[in-house]
Amino acid sequence: MATEARILTGGQAVAEAMRQIDPDVVPMYPITPQTPIIQGFATFVAQGRAHGELVDVESEHSAMSAAIGAALAGARTITATSSQGLALMAEVVYIAASMRAPVVMAVGNRALSGPINIHCDHSDSMLVRDSGAIQLFAENAQEAYDLMLIAPRLAEHPDVLLPVLICQDGFTITHSAEPVVLLEDDVAREFVGEYRIPNSLLDVRYPTTQGPFAMPDYYFELRHQQLAAMQAALPVFEQMASEFYALSGRRYHSVEPYALDGADHAIVCLGSTGGTVKDVVDELRAEGEAVGLLELRSFRPLPRHDVRTALDSIRTVSVLDRADSPGGAPPLFAELAAALHGTEVDLRSFVYGLGGRDLHPEQIRAVFTEDSGAYIGLRGAPCPA
Amino acid sequence: MATEARILTGGQAVAEAMRQIDPDVVPMYPITPQTPIIQGFATFVAQGRAHGELVDVESEHSAMSAAIGAALAGARTITATSSQGLALMAEVVYIAASMRAPVVMAVGNRALSGPINIHCDHSDSMLVRDSGAIQLFAENAQEAYDLMLIAPRLAEHPDVLLPVLICQDGFTITHSAEPVVLLEDDVAREFVGEYRIPNSLLDVRYPTTQGPFAMPDYYFELRHQQLAAMQAALPVFEQMASEFYALSGRRYHSVEPYALDGADHAIVCLGSTGGTVKDVVDELRAEGEAVGLLELRSFRPLPRHDVRTALDSIRTVSVLDRADSPGGAPPLFAELAAALHGTEVDLRSFVYGLGGRDLHPEQIRAVFTEDSGAYIGLRGAPCPA
Amino acid sequence: MSRLKTLVRNEAGTPPLRGGHALCQGCGIPMVVRTIVDTIDTPVVVVSATGCLEVATTRFPTTAWNVPWLHVAFENAAAVVSGVEVAYRALAKRGGLPQDGPITFLVLAGDGGTYDIGLQALSGALERGHHFLFVCYDNEAYMNTGVQRSGATPFGANTTTSPAGVAALGKAQQRKDMTAIAVAHHIPYVAQAASSHWQDLSEKVERAAHADGPAFLNVLTNCPVGWGHEPRHAIEILNAGVDSCYWPLYEVVDGRYRLTYTPETIVPVEEWLRPQKRFAHLFTGEGAAVLREIQRHVDDEWEALAARCES
Amino acid sequence: MSRLKTLVRNEAGTPPLRGGHALCQGCGIPMVVRTIVDTIDTPVVVVSATGCLEVATTRFPTTAWNVPWLHVAFENAAAVVSGVEVAYRALAKRGGLPQDGPITFLVLAGDGGTYDIGLQALSGALERGHHFLFVCYDNEAYMNTGVQRSGATPFGANTTTSPAGVAALGKAQQRKDMTAIAVAHHIPYVAQAASSHWQDLSEKVERAAHADGPAFLNVLTNCPVGWGHEPRHAIEILNAGVDSCYWPLYEVVDGRYRLTYTPETIVPVEEWLRPQKRFAHLFTGEGAAVLREIQRHVDDEWEALAARCES
């Protein structure tokens, strides 16, 4: 049911996924490094190979706002952004989640200003980690494509109905050409299926009031619905992933252990770094070291129980954050500390790759061999914690 | 050196502090519940009792942008916001920190949409917890006033040079009238002193390029400067607080233990709730229960070492979050888990007060007596974690 | 059938905005909403910006709206409606609408959500040419948050962020000319109306709703609280606003200007200012100079507008 | 002394923007920057929006700027300059300036940072009446991110987000009339210029810099990459843009329109379009209709402008 592998960048692969999904509405605003995605889709539309309505908005705040309007009106809606774009629309990402607008958004992760920088880190995703939007991270272009196809199913599932962000590392994946196997168009289309939401704004016979004002007597409860939807997203994702597996032979899980059996030192990370870590794990395993990796496919929801089960008997867990929080704990580390609280795990925090700083296998090896500083690759001794 | 106590709301108290500081530039945009602050200051200006230039911007994004421009041009700059305002300017708050613009901002904490709600929780502050901006939380109107006077000193200290947010609970403090003792105007003014920054943009003889583009070869290092500034902020705050103590008799610390000696159950929280918890602690102590409180005056930087020292020998620590993170750990809980990792402390997570839901002493008591659910005051059994 | 009867028929016993909402006693907004929605002869979908109208009509779990209504945030109503309108087109194309037939997409936003924080989204939507009618109910300040100055606030007005006092005479700048800004977008229909002149308003809505592209309507709407007047004086104040040429009623169709109302006698602008507490300080002390300045400015603007209408 | 010599004298051997920056070979922007800064006879402080100019001139730890320069983000240059200008006034008032004397506050932003994402901040700053000169170097697309459509992109242009193809003929909408929008703000000085006409540009800068309030300058600036032409054709293309009346040169001083240049003979708009690859698709297949539509639109706009200038 699949096509032959082609050389595609992550950005192109996601544009292909969008072509196959053929969403009704695509609000778009350029920003490096996601731009190839919207350009790719716009080209498909100009070629008559996709039929969605493009909305060339004037800012990312409007991109997400238009996306909410379209999604709640009953149209399948996809957009894409990076960095400052995500920051500018942050306000509305929260609202999309609370209004249960199943907007899908491709994110090409990029460092937040300042200083302004166009390369990868995860600070943009981290900025919206409380928003109620689901965040799945791809390790490579193939995964970006696959997750993009799964995204609408997850977003639109009646138990979920939340925005879904498919995150890929800017440049490292968005602009890196790798072999990607696509599903056949009709298979993909059928997998994704029809868009359905419970309340269409356009149903003028049964008018709805959407986005009302909530006082303290109701806000807490309405907000809690989102928590429940996030919880529900974990099993729904596993189900969609297994349906996708049946079509593609590629299987995803919200957390993906690699060589964790018997490991006494594991790394936890997100995104493209996972691939590099796997290589290092293989090398070290070959050298007899009991090391492993836990890759988080899903960062939001964070599969707390699975993380704990996977890691609670491991001596040392090194968390690799590609973002930091000045004056606070790095975001992924803090999540892991919360998830592993009460276990005996020796948890360590590493920050790497900010603003596109490269991470080499030797540096990963140093984490495993406990020769690494907490800020991997930083020039100069880090300021004392 | 102090005046007699007057009945002032937190908003009025901060407006008085602004009158005494008399900043050069005040960009402002209304949003409930911070509006009394900017209105109060605008009134002082209209009365000729303050002399700052008001900039009636057209959005909060512009408020913080104008603030950055003014601060880097050499003018002491104060603004204020809440909720959606903070969300809309989030992008620029990060940039303010990275450009080392010592902007002071009063925050009247309010729940983020949606649903739209005007009452207190801390989700707005949490949204910018990675931004590099300092965040101090006041327990009451007096503290809001005091911290507001300390803020410029902290922000502008050469080792710090970061934006400082003085957070007070929306309505609960901003609109609640309480006795407040002000410093005499001249004492306050002298305490605050003159505004000085290392590079004035207006120095046309020695032109500077501010806000350049950084590639992966430099971004990580520039970002790390902010971490160092945050670290430096802790001792600087203690120093400023002790100078302030000498003037006012009121002493602040970045973490403030209350009845922690010998406690085997402590609550950790931010903001106005601290006061209510103190009452409950006194009651329970009187009943012979070994309970206590750790109030965080400084949330950013989070005084990790002090927190750890204060809590690491306590059996149970209950963290009260007035914000949540759907699909992840509540923000304060995650910080505490990170800070206390490796200790034996039994850490518990509670979420309360979202969107202004009230927190009663009985409910706090239930936390101490281990009779409380994780979502305090939520109607209906919480969704299973 | 008289126009008013038509509105009644269109409303058919179900007002788009029912009573029992929490807007102030005597608020000018509901009349604008009803006149507009009742004039439009298709089903209407409303997108609201944050503001008095939104906050006071939809306290969960209640709603005062009998038509589909959507609110997302303060600054983005025009972006939201873009999405809704495009969704409608996309669904119509592939046959996915809940029911067939045209729908009119209506935005209701205050002056803050139009002149200031909502301007960019509006400008973008106008440039893209979505089919929608954007109505600004212009009460000349941020009322919902307690009467702060907006871009629409007139020169000299006392607001809580442009307070009058010994060192200030109220707002220091002239109001933004939002109607002119809309005209500069070269959209098919732009008009300025006032809630005192319901028939004029209704006629404009009719033309706007049938425009081939975006339409913009700027409706002067009284606010007893923010302007400082008793509700019962609303109409006379608004009339003075119109008759002093402070707020001329006109429309711009495909770039051509037309006055839709010419005052029989132009009254001094003081008649507009004096009954409103927000201008009270202008009638004492140094206010006289400001009053002259206001009159001069109104005269200039009127002259310029009249010239454009003649040509 | 000739105007050009004056510019040379003002520059005094230290170009505001030195060579060695990373803008494309033949980029049209630097000439605009230098003409402007060199014309102004006071010290200048520049605020830049994100875009080609910003990204390519300030790679840390280098800078190509010899004048004070500030960049904060893409959408907020006008807000940032508001803060800077107000700080200047506040410090001047209390004697806290590093040195005395007037400073000209200059914003340099691309069309994306002006027409689209930066419009609201600009509109607010204009309404507040700050003293600054906002220059849009209008290359008619988001160039920095790889030639995407902006509000300034002309109808029919092929960009990466409005690509031409069997199902699309390039951008579907007319360009936003940003100059008219600025005029609608009733500020003292607004003008439209082109980088081909340096003298006209320089004269306008001189008047703009002396305006009593905000001034806005919209400068058509070629981009070899985005327009698809060899650098050496820049001037003739721009000339055709001006001589076809696609981009008339005019100014609006205190509301009064004046053409600052009238083409001796108006050339067909095709002369502007044909040398640019972004319009290449219009010269094949169904493009002819689009070409006619473009010519018609240019004629209409020109007529309307000419009328306004006469009156």
Added chain:
Amino acid sequence: MPELTAWRELPLGGVVRPGDTAPPHTGGWRTGLKPVVRLESCVNCLLCWLYCPDSAVQLDGTTFVGFDYDVCKGCELCAVVCPVDAIAMVEDDGD
């Protein structure tokens, strides 16, 4: 307003439908005066209907019939716009 309900019972995303809940009785906002009509004077121009901010002017078809005091806030606008002075504001008996 209905009983405060548990979070699971609330409509998804807080979507409300007209009629789900009865409108609050804002009639209580009146502070002293309420409108009454002298129907014999009424020329049924319906201006009061259009201008009433609280949709409190009741019609039967297209005929004015009276006021809905449950929601009328007593603003007096109807009385002001009535061209024939058919509406008077009278002491509110609090009914």
Added chain:
Amino acid sequence: MPELTAWRELPLGGVVRPGDTAPPHTGGWRTGLKPVVRLESCVNCLLCWLYCPDSAVQLDGTTFVGFDYDVCKGCELCAVVCPVDAIAMVEDDGD
């Protein structure tokens, strides 16, 4: 560009001053042609100076003297704007 420095050595907030670092030599961007002037034809109108995107036209006071090939990118604009065709683009010897 200087050596890559440790974070403590970097200017606060990334502020740069002109002259801190020498400009990169973008002369290497030229792809085949470079401008040369026949000074005898030059009427010193300075249009080349104004239009050069790379500030590569060198003056002595107000007099044209030549090109700064370290930064000239070879775009040919100077040659195009020269009213007297005093500038020719010639094979770049890579100097």
Added chain:
Amino acid sequence: MKEIRWHARAGQGAKTASQLYATARLHEGQSVQAFPEYGPERRGAPLRAYTRIDDKPIRRHDAIMHPDVVVVLEPSLLHEVDVTEGLAPDGIVLLNADTAPASLAGLDVRCVPAARIAGDSKFVNLVLVGALAAVLHDPVDAVADAAIELLGGKVAHDEIRTAVEKGYACLS
């Protein structure tokens, strides 16, 4: 600790009353807090405000659920809202009225015809604050002084004092 709830319509001075009474008690050396309730409802809508008084410093910031005294500035509110909601077991209702309505039977209701006493002065709130002082056995002067401190900038001092004292006299 004493907790007081004020009922009125927006604009009738409940917030002022709550703060004014707090100011009086502050000057008498007590610890105080005063805060109104905020919602989307506008001018004319029912509104609550609260005052908390204690001898010890007040640190708590929770809502007042069980007031010791409820002061009703606007009697018509009795039809609309349950002013006795959460009233402490031996709590007092202080009502702007001639006589207690049947609906409040069985409660400790103190009536003050404040509207009549205030006359045209619109100082219904001051009359009731005076009456409250009587009910709680506070010195009337402290209240009058506080009222003058807060409102004296705009209103004649003796008018203020008279209103407060008249209210006090009613119930002392």
Added chain:
Amino acid sequence: MKEIRWHARAGQGAKTASQLYATARLHEGQSVQAFPEYGPERRGAPLRAYTRIDDKPIRRHDAIMHPDVVVVLEPSLLHEVDVTEGLAPDGIVLLNADTAPASLAGLDVRCVPAARIAGDSKFVNLVLVGALAAVLHDPVDAVADAAIELLGGKVAHDEIRTAVEKGYACLS
């Protein structure tokens, strides 16, 4: 694993070459990766691209620091950038030139006069990809096929094939 670095100016087809060569090897059953480097520099500036080839699946996503082969499309870059930076110990420099300049003395430099071979066709990159195939002992057809697959939509197939084959012939 083989790691290749491409040097050119923006617009000279280094990115295409990097992907094209990867495509060829993909079709030969290998695992591949190709990516350019991005900065603020515009058209005309020096630019690098990379290709990574392996028999096992490539999972790593770090930069290429020690290329096995460096392909220089634009000889003038030798004056500007250190094209040999990080070159693997027995790495190869494949240069668009007639002869190796003195500056590269001591290195394994393979010269192809690609500009001359390509002539007006502007297929310098294709010629060099062909030459690279020769250097790495790949079948030339796979490369030519891949080139046609990627570029054949716009350019005559035989022109493409000729360019690749000419390059291959130079060094095989």
